[in-house]
Amino acid sequence: MDSTLRLIAANPVDKLARTVEALLVVASAPLTVAELAEAADDDPERVETALGLVRERFSEPRSGIVLEEVAGGYAFRASREAADACSRLFERPVERGLSPAALETLAIVAYLGPCSRPEVARIRGVAADSAVASLVERGLISEAGRESGPGGAVRYKTTPLFERVFGLESLAALPRLDDLGEDATELRTRLLEVAESRAS
Amino acid sequence: MRELALDLDAFEGPFDLLLTLLLSEDLEPRDVDLAGVVLAFLEVLAERDEVDLDACGEFLVLISALLELKARALFPDEAAELDALEPEEAAEELARRLAEYRRMKEAAAWLAERLVSERDRFFRLGPAPLAPQPERRLAPQDPEALGAALRLLATPPPSVSLNHMALRFPPVAQFLERFRALLSRRRRFDFDSEVHGLSRVEQAVAFLALLELRKAGEVAISQAAPFAPIRITKADVERIDTWTRRSA
Numbered sequence: 001m002d003s004t005l006r007l008i009a010a011n012p013v014d015k016l017a018r019t020v021e022a023l024l025v026v027a028s029a030p031l032t033v034a035e036l037a038e039a040a041d042d043d044p045e046r047v048e049t050a051l052g053l054v055r056e057r058f059s060e061p062r063s064g065i066v067l068e069e070v071a072g073g074y075a076f077r078a079s080r081e082a083a084d085a086c087s088r089l090f091e092r093p094v095e096r097g098l099s100p101a102a103l104e105t106l107a108i109v110a111y112l113g114p115c116s117r118p119e120v121a122r123i124r125g126v127a128a129d130s131a132v133a134s135l136v137e138r139g140l141i142s143e144a145g146r147e148s149g150p151g152g153a154v155r156y157k158t159t160p161l162f163e164r165v166f167g168l169e170s171l172a173a174l175p176r177l178d179d180l181g182e183d184a185t186e187l188r189t190r191l192l193e194v195a196e197s198r199a200s
Numbered sequence: 201m202r203e204l205a206l207d208l209d210a211f212e213g214p215f216d217l218l219l220t221l222l223l224s225e226d227l228e229p230r231d232v233d234l235a236g237v238v239l240a241f242l243e244v245l246a247e248r249d250e251v252d253l254d255a256c257g258e259f260l261v262l263i264s265a266l267l268e269l270k271a272r273a274l275f276p277d278e279a280a281e282l283d284a285l286e287p288e289e290a291a292e293e294l295a296r297r298l299a300e301y302r303r304m305k306e307a308a309a310w311l312a313e314r315l316v317s318e319r320d321r322f323f324r325l326g327p328a329p330l331a332p333q334p335e336r337r338l339a340p341q342d343p344e345a346l347g348a349a350l351r352l353l354a355t356p357p358p359s360v361s362l363n364h365m366a367l368r369f370p371p372v373a374q375f376l377e378r379f380r381a382l383l384s385r386r387r388r389f390d391f392d393s394e395v396h397g398l399s400r401v402e403q404a405v406a407f408l409a410l411l412e413l414r415k416a417g418e419v420a421i422s423q424a425a426p427f428a429p430i431r432i433t434k435a436d437v438e439r440i441d442t443w444t445r446r447s448a
Contacts, residue, residue, distance in 0.1 A: 028324050083320030095315055107307035117209055118231040153210040167318040177303045
């Protein structure tokens, strides 16, 4: 009798929330709503409601585990409060020792990708071989086909790990870079002055 | 060696095509990892039991030429390119390049800052071996229909026709002997009249025998016009004729 009453009282979305929670604990990469709905064999809209419940339950400073929306999906991470303890036990090898050259290459691939190594080299003015190799090894960029035409160069794009490491919901969360208009005009004027003085 | 298969960052395909693309300037030498080409060649060389000195020599010459091309391409005369432009155009081009690079430099700075601010985010990392999803689910099936489908599969396939196997080629030697015997009796004969009545396959083999005789210098073959009868002459007769004509 008691058991029956408890079943009636249980919120069906709450049960789904527990399933979603379990799926997210097992996953080692962010899961999309569609993936969660498929695995839970439930409706995507109900899954989103369940995610709301899980997010409420696993939020800072309430819990040591935090649900975040990252890299186009949902994933658990440790709370920032526990960061010191985590850093004493774990490393962050993906981003450790990222050189300025690697960061520039990463920025080019993130904003202009998929793009090839020669394209990166053309923008940076120096060869990008080692920077690209280092980023591939860290899993921050990956191959994304080749340029068209015979013998086309390999093209690269950022991976979901890149978005996760940088805490981005998606690539659309990158800041816009079109606020450099004034700088470009100033540059152009300065260069024109130099060119004219050389011509005269 | 020219068929050497390459899988480089900037190029994928045979060595031959790489050479063509570089020479036709469809591919920038500076983008090609020549060390990768050398490694690929060495791998092929290691797989072989014998060293092909000709191939090695050819490869050395080609790779040296490519290295020279690449070395030249690595020092482009950008100043000359810009000098060819008007001052306004040169300034515009430089400004465009610098602005593009500056944008990316700022983006890199933003990423570096982001990395610092997200330093205290720890999460689980590792491969995510998700269970493979079946591409489509089968609708409920009627057992009888399934049985019928299985019965169809169990039906023995129709026997394969082996008629084409009956095509037998007579040995070339047979016609060689026949033509030699003929030439010992007669100095000239017409090929068409000799093979008349034989099957197409036999006629083809007879022609092969004829070519063999010609290769060995035993006969001379002549034909007045296309599709005219092929005339076979014993070689010494031909030589005598030639000698006679030259003497005349």
